[in-house]
Amino acid sequence: MKRKIVACVCLIAFVIGCSWIADLLSVPVQGSPEVKARKDRDIPPTKKKQLLRWLKAGNYRGTYSAESGVHESTGPHGGNVRTYYNSVLVGDLNDGKTIFSKGAAMVKELYFDGKEEVIGYAVMIKVRKNSGNSGQGWLFYESFDGTNKDAIFGRGLSECADCHSAGVDFLRSSFRP
Numbered sequence: 001m002k003r004k005i006v007a008c009v010c011l012i013a014f015v016i017g018c019s020w021i022a023d024l025l026s027v028p029v030q031g032s033p034e035v036k037a038r039k040d041r042d043i044p045p046t047k048k049k050q051l052l053r054w055l056k057a058g059n060y061r062g063t064y065s066a067e068s069g070v071h072e073s074t075g076p077h078g079g080n081v082r083t084y085y086n087s088v089l090v091g092d093l094n095d096g097k098t099i100f101s102k103g104a105a106m107v108k109e110l111y112f113d114g115k116e117e118v119i120g121y122a123v124m125i126k127v128r129k130n131s132g133n134s135g136q137g138w139l140f141y142e143s144f145d146g147t148n149k150d151a152i153f154g155r156g157l158s159e160c161a162d163c164h165s166a167g168v169d170f171l172r173s174s175f176r177p
């Protein structure tokens with residue numbers, strides 16, 4: 001009987017030990033392929049066509065941190081909006097950084113008068129380590145109709161950067177996840 005109990009306790013300890021080690025092993029290591037894959041998914045494409053396709057696929061909605069709801073923009077951005085930050089930006093904000101890392105990105109859904117249907121998008125992606133005084137380190141994109149016909153696209157565009165330079169490293173929204 002005693003032996004059975006000892007064996008049982010040993011077995012339980014072994015199982016717990018195994019799951020603990022498995023847990024340890026499943027934590028992705030910085031710079032591992034897993035972390036890289038997650039980062040790649042997290043950073044929007046920097047080419048216009050691919051970017052629009054990526055926006056329309058809408059996967060950022062599952063992975064980005066979102067404002068709690070659709071609200072009226074305080075900027076010149078299509079009436080009602082909802083802003084999303086990627087994990088690079090959220091990490092930087094949590095670390096108290098005021099100059100964001102390369103790969104930081106925000107997506108803003110433009111709803112105009114409605115609250116249900118996304119009509120356009122505004123996007124900013126940090127593509128260089130240094131932002132530059134005129135926002136040369138930021139790629140700007142905006143489509144008011146969800147197509148690329150009249151979309152605004154470019155790095156350090158003054159029509160976006162001049163107003164955004166009033167923010168924290170060109171981030172204007174007060175949303176802090």
Ligand code: HEC
Binds near residue numbers: 072083122123152163
């Ligand atoms: C006249 C000022 C102004 C101009 C010009 C402007 N924005 Fe904004 N933008 C704002 C303000 C204010 C906010 C934050 C408030 C909001 O709308 O939610 C904002 C928010 C954003 C956001 C969400 C992240 C953030 O920085 O808060 C993105 C992305 C964005 N703008 C992209 C653009 C792009 C791309 C352009 C150029 C095509 C542009 N903006 C032009 C004022 C401006």
